[in-house]
Amino acid sequence: MSDPIKHECAVALLRLRKTPEYYRCKYGDGDYGFGKMALLLEKQHNRGQDGAGIAALGLDPQPGTPAYHIERSAALEDPLADLLGRCAGNPGFGGELLLGHLRYATYGRNELSACHPFVHDSNCLGRALLLAGNFNLTDTGSLFDRFRQLGHHPASRSDGYLITQTIAHYLEQDSNLHGGTPEWAKILRQALNDVDGAFTLCGFSGAGDAFVIRDPRAIRPGYFYFDDEVFVAASERPAIQAAFNCSTAEVMEIPAGKAVIVPRSGEVRILDCLDPAPRRSCVFERIYFSRPNDAGIHRERKHLGRALVPEVLAAAEHDFDNTFFSYIPNSAQVSFHGMLEELMKTAFADGKTVRFGQIAIKDAKFRTFIADAGIRRELGMHVYDITYGLVHPGADTLVVLDDSIVRGNTMRSAILPILGRLDPKKIIVVSSAPVIKYPDCYGIDMACAGDLVAFQAAVGILKRQGREKVLLRAVEHAESDLAGTECKNRMKEVYDAVSEEELLQEIARLLTPAEFKPGLQVIYQSLEALRRCCPEYPGDWYFTGDYPTPGGFRMVNRALVNYMKNNSERAY
Numbered sequence: 001m002s003d004p005i006k007h008e009c010a011v012a013l014l015r016l017r018k019t020p021e022y023y024r025c026k027y028g029d030g031d032y033g034f035g036k037m038a039l040l041l042e043k044q045h046n047r048g049q050d051g052a053g054i055a056a057l058g059l060d061p062q063p064g065t066p067a068y069h070i071e072r073s074a075a076l077e078d079p080l081a082d083l084l085g086r087c088a089g090n091p092g093f094g095g096e097l098l099l100g101h102l103r104y105a106t107y108g109r110n111e112l113s114a115c116h117p118f119v120h121d122s123n124c125l126g127r128a129l130l131l132a133g134n135f136n137l138t139d140t141g142s143l144f145d146r147f148r149q150l151g152h153h154p155a156s157r158s159d160g161y162l163i164t165q166t167i168a169h170y171l172e173q174d175s176n177l178h179g180g181t182p183e184w185a186k187i188l189r190q191a192l193n194d195v196d197g198a199f200t201l202c203g204f205s206g207a208g209d210a211f212v213i214r215d216p217r218a219i220r221p222g223y224f225y226f227d228d229e230v231f232v233a234a235s236e237r238p239a240i241q242a243a244f245n246c247s248t249a250e251v252m253e254i255p256a257g258k259a260v261i262v263p264r265s266g267e268v269r270i271l272d273c274l275d276p277a278p279r280r281s282c283v284f285e286r287i288y289f290s291r292p293n294d295a296g297i298h299r300e301r302k303h304l305g306r307a308l309v310p311e312v313l314a315a316a317e318h319d320f321d322n323t324f325f326s327y328i329p330n331s332a333q334v335s336f337h338g339m340l341e342e343l344m345k346t347a348f349a350d351g352k353t354v355r356f357g358q359i360a361i362k363d364a365k366f367r368t369f370i371a372d373a374g375i376r377r378e379l380g381m382h383v384y385d386i387t388y389g390l391v392h393p394g395a396d397t398l399v400v401l402d403d404s405i406v407r408g409n410t411m412r413s414a415i416l417p418i419l420g421r422l423d424p425k426k427i428i429v430v431s432s433a434p435v436i437k438y439p440d441c442y443g444i445d446m447a448c449a450g451d452l453v454a455f456q457a458a459v460g461i462l463k464r465q466g467r468e469k470v471l472l473r474a475v476e477h478a479e480s481d482l483a484g485t486e487c488k489n490r491m492k493e494v495y496d497a498v499s500e501e502e503l504l505q506e507i508a509r510l511l512t513p514a515e516f517k518p519g520l521q522v523i524y525q526s527l528e529a530l531r532r533c534c535p536e537y538p539g540d541w542y543f544t545g546d547y548p549t550p551g552g553f554r555m556v557n558r559a560l561v562n563y564m565k566n567n568s569e570r571a572y
Contacts, residue, residue, distance in 0.1 A: 009047060009048045009101065009102060009103050009104060009116075009133070009134040009135075009235070009443075010041070010044035010047035010048050010101070010102040010134060010234070010235040010236065010239075011099075011100070011101050011102075011116075011132050011133055011134050011200060011201075011202050011222075011233075011234065011235055012037060012040040012041060012044070012098075012099070012100040012101075012202070012232070012233070012234045012235070012239070013098070013099055013100075013132075013202035013203075013204075013210060013212055013231075013232065013233045013234075014033055014036055014037050014040065014097070014098045014099075014100075014230065014231070014232050015096065015097055015204075015210050015230065015231040015232075015262045015266070016032070016033050016096040016097075016229070016230060017226075017228065017229055017230060017231060017266045018228075018229055019096075020032075020033075020094060020095075020096065022229075023229075030094060031088075031089070031093070031094060033056070033093075033094065033095065033096065033098050034054075034056070034087065034088070034093045034094060034098065036098075036230070036232075036243050036244070037054060037098040037100050038084050038088075039239075039242065039243045040100060040232070040234055040239050040240070040243050041054075041080055041084075041100045041102055042080070043236070043238065043239035043242050043243065043291075044102055044234065044235055044236055044239045045080060045102065046289075046291055047102055047104070047134075047235060047236070047289070048101075048102030048103045048104045049078075049079070049080075049102070049104065050074065050079065050103055050104055051072065051073065051074045051079050051101075051102070051103035051112075051114065051115040051116075052072070052073050052079045052080040052082075052083040052100075052101065052102050052103065052115065053070065053071065053072035053073070053083065053100065053101045053103075053115045053116050053117050053132065054070070054071055054083060054087055054093065054098060054099065054100045054101075054117075055068055055069065055070040055098070055099045055100075055117045055119075055130045055132075056068060056069050056070075056092060056093040056094070056095040056097065056098045056099075057069075057095045057096070057097040057098075057130070057204060057206065057208065058094070058095035058096060058097075059095070059096050059097070059208045059264060061125075066092070067125055067128065067206050068095075068128070068130065068206060069090065069092030069093055069095075070117060070119065070130070071083055071086055071087050071093075072112055072115040072116075072117075073086070073112075073115070074111060074112045074114075074115055079115075080102065096208070097204050097208060097210055099117050099130055099132050099202060099203065099204060100132070101115070101116035101117055101132035101133075103115055103116060114158070114160070116131070116132035116133065116160065117130045117131060117132040117203075118130070118131050118132070118160045118161060118164040119131075119164070120164055120165055120167075120168035122206065124206075125205070125206030125207045125208075126171075126177050126178065126182070126205060126206065126207040127168070127171065127172050127177070127205075127206070128205060128206030128207075129164060129167060129168045129171060129203060129204075129205055129206075130203055130204055130205075130206075131160075131163070131164045131167065131201060131202070131203035132201075132202055132203065133160075133163075133199055133200055133201035133202060134199070134200045134220045134221070134222070134235050134443065135159070135163070135197065135198060135199030135200065135201060135215075135220065135443070136159070136197055136198055136199075136441065136442055136443045137159040137163070137195060137196065137197035137199070137551075138196045138197045138441050138442075138549065138551025138552065138554070138555055139195065139196040139197065139551055140157060140158075140159045140162065141157075142196075143159070143162045143163065143166065143195065144157055144162060146166070147162055147165060147166055147169075150166075150169055152165065152169065159197075163191070163192075163195070163199075163201070166191045167187065167188065167191040167192075167203070169191070170186075170187045170190045170191050171187050171205065174186070174187055181209060181263045181264070181265075182205070182209065184209065184211050184259060184261045184263075184271070185259050185261070185271040185272065185273045188211065188213050188259050188273050188274075189273050189274060192213065192273075192274060193273075193274050193275055195215075196549045196550060196551035197215070197441075197442060197549065197551060198215050198217070198219035198220045198282075198442035198443055198548075198549075199213075199214070199215045199219075199220060200212070200213075200214045200215070200220045200221065200222035200235065200254065201213050201214075202233055207264060208263075208264035209261070209262070209263045209264055210231070210261070210262040210263075211259055211260065211261050211262070212224065212233040212254060212259070212260045213254075213258070213259040213260070213273060213274075214254040214255070214256055214257065214258070215256070215257070215274070216256055216257030216274040216275060216276060216277040217256060217277045217278065217279060217280040217281075217539075217548045217549070218253075218254075218255075218256035218257075218279050218280070218281045219280055219281060219282050219442050219443075219539055219548060220235075220282065220442070220443060221235055221236065221281070221282070221285050221290065222234075222235060222253070222254035223235075223236065223237045223240060223251050223252065223253055223254060224240075224251070224252055224254055224260055225240050225244060225246055225250055225251045225252065226268050227244075227246075230244065231262050231268055232244065233254065233260065236290055236291060236294065237251045237294050238291060238293045238294050248294075248295045248296075255270065256276075256277075256279060257272075257273060257274035257275065257276055257277070258270055258271060258272060258273055258274075259271050259273040277548075278538075278548075279536075279538065280538055280539040280541075280548035281536065281537045281538070281539050282442065282443070282537065282539040283530065283534050283537040283538070283539050283540050284404075284433075284444060284539075284542060285297075285537070286300050286301070286534045286537050287301070287304065287403055287404060287432060287433050287534075288331055288403045288404055288433075289444075292331075292333075292334045298334055300533050300534050300537075301334040301335045301338065301403075301432070302334060302335065302337055302338030302341070303338060303532070303533035303534075304335050304338065304432040304433075304525060304529070304530070304533045304534075305334075305335035305336055305337065305338030305339035305340070305341075305342070305401065305432060306338045306339060306341065306342040307525065307526075307529035307532070307533055308339060308401070308430055308432065308523065308525060308529075309339060309342040309343055309346065311523050312339070312399055312428065312430055312523060313343075313346065315428050315521055315523060316397050316399060316428065318350075319397065320347050320350070320352035320353065320354060320355070321352070322392070322395055322396050322397060322425075323355065323396065323397045323398075323399060324355045324356065324357070324359070324390060324391050324392075324396050324397070324398050324399070324424075325339070325340065325343060325354060325355065325356040325399045325401075326356060326357060326358060326359035326360065326398070326399065326400050326401070327358075327360075327400060327401040327402070328360050328400055328401065328402040328403075328415060329358070329360060329361065329362045330362060331403050332401050332402050332403045332432065335401060335403060335432040336401050339401060339430075340354065340356055343356075355390075357387060357390050358387060359386055359387050359390060359391070359398065359400065359419065359422070360384050360385075360386060360400065360415060360418075360419065361384065361385045361386065361387065362383065362384055363383055363384060363385045383410075383414055384414055384415055384418055385418070386418050386419065386421065386422060388422070390422075391422040391423075391424050392424075393422065393423035393424070394423055394424075394425060395425060396424045396425060397424060397425055397426045397427075397428060398419065398422065398424040398426070398427045398428070398518075399427075399428045399430060400415075400419065400427065400428070400429055400430065401430045401431075401432060402429065402430070402431055402432070403431070403432045403433060404431055404432065404433035404436060405429070405431050405433075405436070405453065405507075405511075405522070405524075406436050406446065406451075406452065406453070407451050407452065407453055408453035408507070408510060408511050411429065411511050412510070412511050412512070412513055413513070416429075416511065416512070416513050416516065416520070417513045417516070420513070420516050420517060420518055423517065423518070424518050425518060425519070426518055426519040426520070426521065427518045427519070427520050427521075428520075428521045428522075428523060429508075429511070429520070429521070429522050429523070430522075430523045430524075431522070431523070431524045431525060432525055433524070433525055433530070433542075433543070434524050434525050434526065434527050434530055434540075434543040435454050435503065435504075435507070435524045435543060436452060436454060436542045436543060437452065437454045437455065437458075437491075437495055437542070437543060437545065438452075438489070438491060438541060438542055438543070438544075438545045438556055439451075439452065439555065439556060439559045440541070440542055441551060441552055441555040442548075442552070444542075446542075447555070447559065448559060448562070448563070449491065449556075449559040449560055449562070449563040450563050453507055453510055453511065454495075454503065454507060455491075455494070455563075456510060457503055457506035457507045457509075457510055458494050458495055458497075458498050458503060458506075459471060459494065460506055460510070461498045461502055461503070461506050462494070462497060462498065467497065470493065470494065470497040471494060471564070472564075473493065474490045474491065474493040474494050474560060475490070475560055475561055475564045477490045477493065478490040478491075478557035478558075478560045478561050479557075479561055481553075481554075481557050482554065482557050482558060482561065486550075487550065487553035487554050487557050488553060489545040489546075489547065489553055489556050489557070490556070490557050490560055491545060491556050491557070491559070491560050492545050494560075495545075504522055504524070507522050508520050508521060508522045527540070527543060527544065530543070
């Protein structure tokens, strides 16, 4: 993805199922657990670079010493490195339970208080709770009101604080809290069953009970593995495989709506917890966010690249001799491999060869401390460099594959201007994802309608055709829905009023830089092909507007109203 886009976080939970002495004897490592947690976080570093935290708990803390230790970092340069440096060698992080988190500052908040794990403290170890997660809630206001109705005074409106304190409330009310293992499935159901949003949550009590739970639609990802020595859960499968040298088949997906409980005694239980709902796992995880060294993601991205070949070749007039194929680094690389394999099959059948290579090179990230805006723009364009001499000036069509196009800012201001220097006859920008039409509220930082180049294009068409009434009517319907109890996606009315062909032509026009000489065409993946390539991940609301929870429909209508009122506030 050429545009930098942020999303919610990575989480990791580790429970050592043997005594610390066991790992010292077998592995010669007194910091075995901390080393594994550090590796789990390092292997998920792509998911969060604005904050990091680790909490550790020993099962038999000595009276007079802290039961758990916690460190967080929001260092500007590299919070994970800062965190690990401060925790390494600290005996407090040598316990049997470790909880780690990496955070993207989705709301622009980089302060330490926004970093996980969150804590509900208590001198009674069974009442203490530490929680971290990959989550985003759409009904924080309702959760705030509910917490007050439970008889508490909320000290914050943040979703992390509220969800931690709500779980802690039901933990404290549990009849088995003293003298037995709490009924974690019941506690989590009471706290989370009515929550609107997406989550994979990991936590443990001060008494040593650990849990991980995933939302009933499985929107956010989550995986776990256990053997005689460890139980581990994380946001991405390859992180677990790297840390514990296990196979793909041994790492299981956390079941939707179920809780995986590891009580103090160490056995692993999978319990029914939340009301079942249709699976809507986020397909954007497969297209872009998760690392492609997951076997399934790697396979799916190659399928996405292959699926685009017929339309790409038609746009290039099947002229292999005068077409050069490339991609935008780095996340589109695997999809490009799939495209290339399919291109080579077709070319071989026609007695042709495929010309390909890396045209765009992502260079060092430029700092923005220079005050002059013109100089900043010039430097920003050179975040990407190009390989000269591969494209024949004035004769070649240049095909470049990106994984998706969201805002289009980087494509317009950096990538296309520098590709234009190669003087191709035509540039075809290809997206492995369908057109992103709708904002998101389940973890990805796309909360404003006006940020989406597709929405800008639809509005531009209506205004140019003198059909602003379509937009005004959609906004009226959105305001009416927001005043009631049920919402439909009123932004669909805007897109329904323009043809797909018109929309794609307008997107291409908006992406075209000033004084750009080559012709420009934009090709997107079809929804049908996406569903064939990622059949187990039907969470496609970015493209269809079919949100998985009621909160999504309220969010999209609020985004539409905010746009018309020139309100830059987030829609959730």
